[in-house]
Amino acid sequence: MEKNRLEAFSDGVLAIIITIMVLELKVPQGLGASDVAALKPLLPVFLTYVLSFIYLGIYWNNHHHLVKAANKVNAAMMWANLHLLFWLSLFPFVTGWMGENHFTTAPTALYGAVMLMAATAYFILQNIVIAQHGRDSKLAASIGRDLKGKLSPILYAVATATAFFRPWISCCLYVLVALMWLIPDRRIERALD
């Protein structure tokens, strides 16, 4: 029952984050607000929204499998979960900032930095759940070397760095990480069966 409430709260926060992110797509105002041309400046905002939506979908998906695998909710897990939600809650801000400034240096770097922090927070949460099962458990075995989980933070760090001279490389890296994760995390699922 405790687990249910952790899931429900996380689902609530994720659902709200994913939805308020769309508020950055502001309805055009003023002269020419009803022309197709009024949508043009919104295109980068829209593309960033699509990217962040996919990221949050991936987090929700993996979070779902991870929490399902947890034995029990303890204080460490609750705080590790809130820590993850904190970094995810900054997605609408960095999404809006990057989208509205058409992928310039500072916003693109900050986007990567927040992605890096969120990935780190997820990594901590995952380790707490693994520790509950023990290092020799089926769960630990199924997550295994966790290649994707270890590669993502590295790619985010690289993308944050490349933003200072070639922001478009950073954007490609963000899309790459998203594509890499779109294949859902079946490892845990398999181990539990």
Next chain:
Amino acid sequence: MEKNRLEAFSDGVLAIIITIMVLELKVPQGLGASDVAALKPLLPVFLTYVLSFIYLGIYWNNHHHLVKAANKVNAAMMWANLHLLFWLSLFPFVTGWMGENHFTTAPTALYGAVMLMAATAYFILQNIVIAQHGRDSKLAASIGRDLKGKLSPILYAVATATAFFRPWISCCLYVLVALMWLIPDRRIERALD
């Protein structure tokens, strides 16, 4: 249990979409903000809100029946569901844009295009659930020819096209589709009994 979380997350996202849509009804500001006249420019926004509210109510209703009929939640279903939620999340934007510009061409066409994408996403999700049951199952039989489900995208496409010369025809079509669906989808319900 997995299904519960998919439902809870979808309910959360739908509840938020339906509610933030009302934020486009902006409280009048400045001189004469307290006059009845200040509500007049809000009337088309309000009418569009009513229309989109009914659409989302229909989606929630049908989604409810569809997920209830699903045997198991798998990765394909999760992503098809997120895909549907993505298009639904654009409702507040297109609702605001169409309402604030009094049903002019571009906003009215975009409204139809997003409706079309949402209907397509629902169709994909429905097919994934049917595939779980098999083409000869009771569920497949009960959905049958799915006349309404096939007619809606056609009407949305027509409405998107008519928006370029007679936007009011598009609006009539949107209302027509809504009325057509207001009779809730009892086919699945019946088959399960």
Next chain:
Amino acid sequence: MEKNRLEAFSDGVLAIIITIMVLELKVPQGLGASDVAALKPLLPVFLTYVLSFIYLGIYWNNHHHLVKAANKVNAAMMWANLHLLFWLSLFPFVTGWMGENHFTTAPTALYGAVMLMAATAYFILQNIVIAQHGRDSKLAASIGRDLKGKLSPILYAVATATAFFRPWISCCLYVLVALMWLIPDRRIERALD
């Protein structure tokens, strides 16, 4: 299980309505934004927020008891519930309009009109639940003459009318109805025991 989802969706919508209403309390901006004086124009907005918060609390409370008493969720109940949520979703708008215009005629009248519609929507939902149990059921008996439920719409209608010459009388009536309902609806609870 169906009932759970109706409750979860209604809870979600109510939770969001109650929370976005607070967004009308806008953080003061510009010169003197950090003075106590900057809060003064927010006072009527705050008071209206308190009033609407109490109203929504009452609706949540009574809705909770009513749905608990329902035998089964059918299509009529789902749409009656969405109809109620629609009128409740207009609370943030009418609350903001009345609060920001210091209880002038038009906003105060509209507040009453929306309250009247919400009360009517609740009345319809209640009758659908009673009809499930039958007119001679314990539930019907426990709701009985439903004095408060019948008095409230009348008081809202009167308040809407008085707003046209003495808005402060309307405000008193809104407070009166809230106080009248603050005593939670134990009738249904009693009957079920």
Next chain:
Amino acid sequence: MEKNRLEAFSDGVLAIIITIMVLELKVPQGLGASDVAALKPLLPVFLTYVLSFIYLGIYWNNHHHLVKAANKVNAAMMWANLHLLFWLSLFPFVTGWMGENHFTTAPTALYGAVMLMAATAYFILQNIVIAQHGRDSKLAASIGRDLKGKLSPILYAVATATAFFRPWISCCLYVLVALMWLIPDRRIERALD
């Protein structure tokens, strides 16, 4: 089941409060909006957001344990819970006001006052739950002298007062209370085992 709905509603409201608070972190607009310098004025808003996020995390955590310990949901508990949610719903406003005005007197004092009201509301809710169990129950014993629960309101009151001459002392006190509570409330958990 009643308890589930109280939890679900509270979780919903808390999830929304925690998430809309981030809307005060407004995406920089205008000239130089994409410079790192544009983030500088956002720093105090960000720090206040972190502080309030931690507070809400603590409330969610303790609320979770408290409601779990409750035997039954009655009208008094429902209203005490709504009363707590009311004060928590003002967190986004006071967080934004304090952050945007760089910890000046009035906003810093109001922050403390709202914290004090929320702490008081929690105290009332806790006493209602204890009363259900009886003064000699395990639960009452486990909460015991409730040092943290009694110290917090005193520190908030002191911080509200110090804001009038040294706002930075108030800020230190707010951080102190947060740190004091970060160690989760295991007392109730222990007693139930």
